[in-house]
Amino acid sequence: MIVDFLAGAVPEVDAFTLSEAVTNGRLRGYAEHFGGAAKPARSHAEVTERWAAAREAARELAPSEKDFLRMLDQGGIGLAGVYTESFGSRLGVPTAGNRLVADFVRRNPDRTVGFGGIDPWETDAAGNVDEAVHMGLSGVVLSPFKQQLLPGDPRMARVYGRCEALGVPVLLHTGINWSLDAAYDVGHPRYIDAVASAFPDLKLVALHAGWPWVEDMMMVTWRHENVYVDLSAHRPRTFTRPDSGWAPLLRFGNRQLADRVLFASTWTLLGVPPAELAEEVRALPLKDGVAEKWLGGNALRLLGRE
Numbered sequence: 001m002i003v004d005f006l007a008g009a010v011p012e013v014d015a016f017t018l019s020e021a022v023t024n025g026r027l028r029g030y031a032e033h034f035g036g037a038a039k040p041a042r043s044h045a046e047v048t049e050r051w052a053a054a055r056e057a058a059r060e061l062a063p064s065e066k067d068f069l070r071m072l073d074q075g076g077i078g079l080a081g082v083y084t085e086s087f088g089s090r091l092g093v094p095t096a097g098n099r100l101v102a103d104f105v106r107r108n109p110d111r112t113v114g115f116g117g118i119d120p121w122e123t124d125a126a127g128n129v130d131e132a133v134h135m136g137l138s139g140v141v142l143s144p145f146k147q148q149l150l151p152g153d154p155r156m157a158r159v160y161g162r163c164e165a166l167g168v169p170v171l172l173h174t175g176i177n178w179s180l181d182a183a184y185d186v187g188h189p190r191y192i193d194a195v196a197s198a199f200p201d202l203k204l205v206a207l208h209a210g211w212p213w214v215e216d217m218m219m220v221t222w223r224h225e226n227v228y229v230d231l232s233a234h235r236p237r238t239f240t241r242p243d244s245g246w247a248p249l250l251r252f253g254n255r256q257l258a259d260r261v262l263f264a265s266t267w268t269l270l271g272v273p274p275a276e277l278a279e280e281v282r283a284l285p286l287k288d289g290v291a292e293k294w295l296g297g298n299a300l301r302l303l304g305r306e
Contacts, residue, residue, distance in 0.1 A: 001079060002078055003078065005081045006232045011064070016062040018094060019085070065104070075278060079111065083117070084101050085143055086116075086117030087117075106136060117141050121147065125158050130162065141171045156195075160202055167203070169205050174209070175210045189213050211234060214247075215248040222256055228260045229249070229261055263281055265278075
């Protein structure tokens with residue numbers, strides 16, 4: 001079975017629109033970096049205008065529930081992760097609630113797994129983890145650069161501790177971020193190392209595999225048996241290109257860490273169907289059986305669905 005560990009935002013129009021609009025409408029630096037002609041917004045009014053425009057544009061791209069499930073069928077994907085985030089206290093914009101994700105998963109229990117958003121700034125962040133798991137969600141998502149906290153901040157620690165106790169994974173943004181309002185290295189693997197040392201039984205998924213610090217990320221993953229990496233937001237076909245920075249993933253993920261790599265499409269970010277991305281994984285120079293681990297076996301074990 002192919003498991004798309006992090007397919008994208010829950011495919012409900014408002015939720016999808018809010019999630020997509022954050023990238024190009026609220027995070028200063030992303031539209032400028034990926035959009036080409038855009039200039040950095042300098043005022044609240046400019047950011048507000050960009051946010052409104054991005055929401056409108058994203059609405060046109062939002063798939064229906066039927067479209068989303070059809071896409072999974074076309075890609076031979078048996079299980080897909082959908083999620084929301086929670087960072088309103090810092091970025092000042094709304095996000096979809098965990099209940100909406102849980103309701104979607106409840107309607108499609110054999111096809112989807114849900115991850116909830118937790119805002120570590122909220123007073124009862126640990127209680128919010130309990131609530132999300134009680135709803136039927138299988139883990140939580142944290143984005144330190146959006147939440148304007150280092151991964152090792154005590155506010156984050158409350159979330160880690162609760163997830164460790166409940167046995168559910170934390171999906172944590174790692175690697176570079178393009179925000180002009182956050183330090184570029186908030187997602188460096190050294191922070192994952194510190195968190196994994198403090199919470200040795202916590203299942204941590206380092207989203208985006210820490211690129212461009214992939215070798216550091218591989219060493220941290222090797223040091224801690226409960227740390228995983230996912231491939232989200234990057235095209236597997238680029239991994240073999242000279243100087244792409246991905247050589248350590250192919251080297252260690254093909255051997256010592258073959259059981260700790262997760263396929264994840266985040267297809268909306270890339271604009272590429274999950275089926276195509278899965279085929280790019282299969283085309284990588286991996287030993288027999290490794291691609292199948294990356295494409296599903298590792299995720300099923302992590303989720304307790306073997």
